[in-house]
Amino acid sequence: MDVARCLLWLLAALPLFCRNAECRSLHRHRRIVGGLPANITEVPYSLSLQLDGKHMCGAVIINENWAVTTGYCYNLAVPAQNVTVRAGSSVRETGGSVHTVERFVPHSHYVPAYSDYDIAVLKVKPAFKFSKKVKPVKLPKQGEEFSAGTVGVVAGWGTKNFGVPKYTRTLYKVEVPIIDFAECDKSYMYFGGVNKRMICAAYPSGGKDSCQGDNGGGLVAKRKLVGLVSWAIGCARSEYPHVYTRVSAFSNWILNNTNV
Template identity: 45%
Template sequence: MCKQHFAARHSIIRRSLPDGTIVGGTEASIQSYPYQLSLEKLFYHHCGASIISNDWAVTAAHCVHKVSKRLLRVRAGSSFQGDGGSIHYIDTLISHSQFDIESVDYDIALLKVSSPFVFSDKIQPIRLPTQDEELIEGTMGTVTGWGVTKYGDKVASHFLLQLSLPVMNEQQCNVDYKVFGGVTPRMFCAGYSQGGGDVCQGESGGPLMADGELVGIVSWGVDCGKPEYPGVYTRVSVLRDWIREYSGV
C-alpha cells in the first residue's frame, strides 16, 4: 500500500467521537454482553472496549493515540451510556508498537485497570481466540456499543445496542477498499457490500463477538452502512500472542 492510500484511509477513519453509531442496531442488555466496556475520555463516552481478565481490557489503538491515561477510565456493568455500573481508572496503557495512525494497521491496545473488575452477571471477561485461529467467511458475529442510529445524528443512544453482521470474503473486502489500499492481514471486513447494518464513530475499539470469542475490534471504515464500504475490524487471532506477551492473559 502506498502512502497516499494511507493518508486517504486516515482521513476517513471512524474517529472516536462521543456520538457513536450502530446503524440498524437494536437495544440490548449488558447481561447479554457482560464483557462490554465504555471507554470514557474526560468523563464522556469515547470508545468501546472489552474485558479480557479481572484487570485487563482491550480496545483499538487509535482510540488512545496521543491520549494520556490520566484522561481515561472505563465503565463496566452498565447497559447505559454514562450512567451506572462501576468506574475503573487506567493504570497501564499499551498500544502495539507497530501501530501506525496513517495505515491504521495493528490497531490494538491493552488497558490495565487500577482497581480489578468484580465479576457478576453484568461483568465478565470474553474468551479470546487462539493464535492464527481461522475466521471463516460467512460466520455471523455480533457487534455492540452505544450510538445513534444513522450517520450524522448528534444524539447518541442512552442504551446499549447490538447488531449481527457476517464476516466477509477477504477478496471482496480488498476490492471494496482498493481505493484506500485494501486491507492488511491484521484486518477483516464484516457487514454487507450493499450497505445497511454497520457501526461508526464512538464504537471504535468495541467488540465483534462470534461463537463466544472476541474475533474483531471495531477499527475503521467509510461513513456508516454506506454501499460498498463494510466495516473494517482488527483481526484479534493474529495478535493473540501479543496480547499474552504484554498482559499475561
C-alpha cells in the first residue's frame, strides 16, 4: 500500500479507534452543508440509523422489511444488538416509529481501507407501515447509468460543518449534480482514484455537500436511489467531490439478499 492509500486508510479507520466526539469529528464522513430544512414527507425513504438511541448514520427504505446503508455504517454498528432505525420523523431522536435491526448484511467484499463495495442491507422488525412519511425508494436497474449534470437530492441529520461534531436535530436536504466520472477520478488520483462502483456529485465551487453523520443516506435522482453517502476529503470542498456508492452496481446484490 503506498503512502497516499495508507493515509486514506488511517482516515477511514479513525472512528473505529476514537472514544470521543472531538476525535470522531476528524473523520472524512459527513452530513448536509449548504442545505435547507426538510420535512420527512419530502424524503420519506430516509432513516436515522441509531446506536443506543443516538443517531450515527443514515439509511434508505427499499421495501416493508429492508433498508440499505453503507458498509461503513455496519462497522459502526458492530455489535448490533442495540441498533435501531427511526422512520417517519424529521427529528432524529423523537417521533415516527422505531424499528429493531433484526439482521445486518454487509457486502462480503467491503474494504474499509478503500471504501470499496461500501454497501449493506438491514432487515427491520416490525415491518415499516407505509404512509406519506414512510415510503420506499425505487432501485435502479443493474448497470443503469445517470449522466453528468443529473441533479440528485441527499438528506440527513449530520453536521453542517466539517470538524464540528454536533449533529442537527432536524432533517436537512441539499441538491447536488452528478459529475463526470473521469473528472472525479482525477480529483482523487493522489489517493488512488475512484472506480465504477462509485459515483460522484458536487458543485465545481463546492459549498453544498453531505457531511459527518450523513453516511449511508441516499442520493436520489429521477425517483431512483442513485447513490449512498460514502466518502470524501472534508466537506463541500471544491477540489474534492463527494463520492457515493453507485447503487446500480449493486442492484442485483441487493435483490439477492433482500428479495425486494
